[in-house]
Amino acid sequence: MTLNCGAKAIEILEAYEGTLEDDYPPENERCEHGEMLLYKISLLEECGFIQRAYEELLKKEFKIVDKLAVKEQLVSLFVKLDCLEEGDKLYRALLSMNPDNYRYYEGLQKCVGLFSENGLYSPDEIDRLDALYKSLGQEYRWSSAVKRIPLDFLQGEKFWEAADNYIRPLLTKGVPSLFSDLSPLYDHPNKADILEQLILELEHSVRTTGDTLGVGSPYLDDFSEGIIWFEGGLSQGMEEGSYGGG
Structure with a gap:
């Protein structure tokens, strides 16, 4: 999606929000409204408005039914805002819920400074990655991902x-x-x-x-x-x- 298209979509979503009484949907539309809010926040992130996306998520979090999606969106923003300590903690919390999610491991590697887009690492980085996954393997013994990665x-x-x-x-x-x-x-x-x-x-x-x-x-x-x-x-x-x- 181009920046202009994304910005236009955000405007449309905000205009829709403005039509809601007290900025809140009827009870039977809460799930759909939460999905719309998450979509808007993801658009803000995609368009490069990272701080704005973060503030919007904190402001609207209580209206979003899917709390797992909130955590996943939040941790993505933590990484892009260079809040790596917070990202580390949240990725580990997510792994405790689903230790076979490869994206969580990738995110954790980013937070500890051990991620490479091309998959190439120095000998020192390999040793540190090895230590990281051995530690994670002790926590998640039944995880397939922690052994495969x-x-x-x-x-x-x-x-x-x-x-x-x-x-x-x-x-x-x-x-x-x-x-x-x-x-x-x-x-x-x-x-x-x-x-x-x-x-x-x-x-x-x-x-x-x-x-x-x-x-x-x-x-x-x-x-x-x-x-x-x-x-x-x-x-x-x-x-x-x-x-x-x-």
């Missing part, structure tokens, strides 16, 4: 360990989407090689000795199914040339 920035032995920790339970469950989930990593030849070697070792261990799951485990069939799904995706990726690597 580090695969994007870790390298070498740490990548192997993190990939093993992430892949093993998903293969155990026979998750068909595992390959598509990991396929972006195949743009990195070193990671592609590690993933292929890891999968082969897990497969060999299970099929020959029953290690990893234990001999007679009821999950052996699911693990084998997961291997089949992953190898199928791997073969398709190689045929389509969708990634580099050995």
Whole structure:
């Protein structure tokens, strides 16, 4: 949306608000009115009126029914206003409600100064990110996202360990989407090689000795199914040339 279009839309919404008695809608229209207010605030943000959007949100918050959306809008404004300490606290609060929301992790990284648009980090930044996600992993042990995200920035032995920790339970469950989930990593030849070697070792261990799951485990069939799904995706990726690597 262009700046002029956004500004015009804001004018229209404000004109509508002016038609409401006491600036408040009927009881049966509260949800829709709250959505309209959030839309107006998002337009203000999109048009670059960050401080105005923040003030509008604080002023109209009590009229908005969707409190989660209020928190998400507020934390976005915190980041853009460089209120990073407040943003850090609110993103952590949001993660406590939904620890598998990737946007919350990205926002938290921005607040602690560890976010890169191109995904490239210095060795020191990688160490700090690793420490951050290990800490978050202790809080959200059942979160898939907190285990998956580090695969994007870790390298070498740490990548192997993190990939093993992430892949093993998903293969155990026979998750068909595992390959598509990991396929972006195949743009990195070193990671592609590690993933292929890891999968082969897990497969060999299970099929020959029953290690990893234990001999007679009821999950052996699911693990084998997961291997089949992953190898199928791997073969398709190689045929389509969708990634580099050995």
